[in-house]
Amino acid sequence: MSLMALGLNHASAPLDLRGRFAIPADRLGGRLQALRAHLAAVDSPASGLAILSTCNRTELYLGLAPQAEPQPALLEPVVAWLAEEGASSPEAVRAHSYQLQGEGVARHAFRVAAGLDSMVLGEPQILGQLKQAVREAEGVGVLGPTLQQLFQRSFSVAKAVRSGTEIGAHAVSMAAAALRIAQQLYGDIGQRRVLFIGAGEMIELVATHFAAQAPQQIAVANRSAERGAELAARLGAQLLPLRGLDLRLGEFDIVVSCTASSLPLIGLGAVKRALAARRREPMLMIDLAVPRDIEADVAGLEDVYLYTVDDLARHVQQGGARRQAAVQQAEALVDAGVHRFSQWLEQRCSVPLILALRERSEQWRQLELERARRALARGEDVEQVLEQLSGSLSAKMMHGALAGLHASRGADHRDWAAAARRCFLGEGSAPH
Incomplete structure (x- = not known):
């Protein structure tokens, strides 16, 4: 999953250290632009950025280019930038921060939006602050489609937690x-x-x-x-x-x-x-x-x-003990949200493959259609031309699967067989 995040919060850093890295709301847009310039200078694959800064946390979210794999080294320029912002050292940032990637970023963002990662369990104020962070990132054009989808889904999860559990029923602000x-x-x-x-x-x-x-x-x-x-x-x-x-x-x-x-x-x-x-x-x-x-x-x-x-x-x-009973239910809603977001991201990553498959099938169609037109122009029998057209298309469609089945062995063969059953026979899985 092409997501990474770096953050400090009330659980990882003391108050005075958090204060060093806090970014006032009226400076957020400018700091986002500065971070984008900093990452561009080091050829970072980050294609989306967002910063959430409140009295309890400062978190930096990165959406990566589709071909980039999340890895700790990609956050080092972010660590360096944040350390300079807070007049601190990279070592201090690392010692008091958490680094997340992939599904861990989605789960964290959903829990933050739902008030499950707050000092005050279920407090609603963080959701408004998160929406403001998204508006700032959109306003300066750095959010990107992956982070936009992540945060929109986090808002939906927060709404489901708020309306479907007792997390906020006994809130003490x-x-x-x-x-x-x-x-x-x-x-x-x-x-x-x-x-x-x-x-x-x-x-x-x-x-x-x-x-x-x-x-x-x-x-x-x-x-x-x-x-x-x-x-x-x-x-x-x-x-x-x-x-x-x-x-x-x-x-x-x-x-x-x-x-x-x-x-x-x-x-x-x-x-x-x-x-x-x-x-x-x-x-x-x-x-x-x-x-x-x-x-x-x-x-x-x-x-x-x-x-x-x-x-x-x-x-x-x-005064928060009564809300703890709803946490398990809220976490289940977060899990479901993470699962749906992961599915969306995987499907989005498959778009180039889908486009390539459609292009190849269109090439086959045009090739066989042109052959059929030439045959008809020569006066060949219509039924024979249609037979040849359908047979050629069928052979092209089946060639890859049949070649894979014939050439594979062991686990590789079982994978090919399972894929062929799903694609051509409509079966959910290979028989045991």
Whole structure:
């Protein structure tokens, strides 16, 4: 199967290392073009590319040219490119990544789409992120037909898992987990002031959960004032500028941040000043960004409760036991999807053979038809001409199979016999 993939996720790499390789959504198209140029420079047989980058994973998918066989060496240029992207070493990428090929790529992609490979079993957000990754690859013209078919089928499998199993019936989201942690710490959220930094999908989900508890104050800060204003309007929140935000941190009991910044937005010094202004009243800080928005050292401060995306995932898993019963059923749907995709890919690989067979049969037809026309022009009997035409076509059609049967021995002969029975007698298999 002409597929390969390289990836790092929550199971293979720690948070800070994943952060090195995370690619913001607005840079995905450009990075895909850069990867295509890099692979073209080393004569890679990759004919299709896609990159999935979320807070939990960065995965690179390759569709290979039909004549190329998947092999580990073909991923080495991808390893080198990703290492350079993350200002890391190829050794670090290899140590914390997984390399997949053939059916393993299809199975992985289907499990990712279905939420079976997520930190939160069955979480639905990954499907939207995967669809966005496909749109980006299509937008810059690098997806290719094999990967397009792979991902379209992954969406179908995800839909079947979602509608046909209980995987998502008891879903506990990151947003719900964030609210639960806040309630465990503070009790009534209605007496608390909450700051959201960012205005993306994850912040919107978390903010919606918190807004339902009617906090005393909600504020939104975002790099794009327009998008921040839209979210603030929906929440009935105050819009704050990012510039100078560190001077106002002390006003808030709960800070939730998830941006695409490549560097931390909130440093240790700013949090220390905020705590001093609050007279050591505790703060809850939830950092859902990869790379981090809040410096890791903040976790060492006595009056700060800092949770990362990995911390929240552990809380979520505590409520996931009821979904485990549906995993076996979901995996069976994935297996069926992989089988159907493998069949499609094999049939697609047979297209050149099918075209060649049709061309050869048409050559035979034209040759015998021309002979028949010449015979009729000479005045030969019509019945005799038709007999000769049908006999010649039959002989040409049977020649290869009969020659193979006569010339073969042992297992080779049994294979020829089985093929002849299937092709000419319509039998499903050779008799035992």
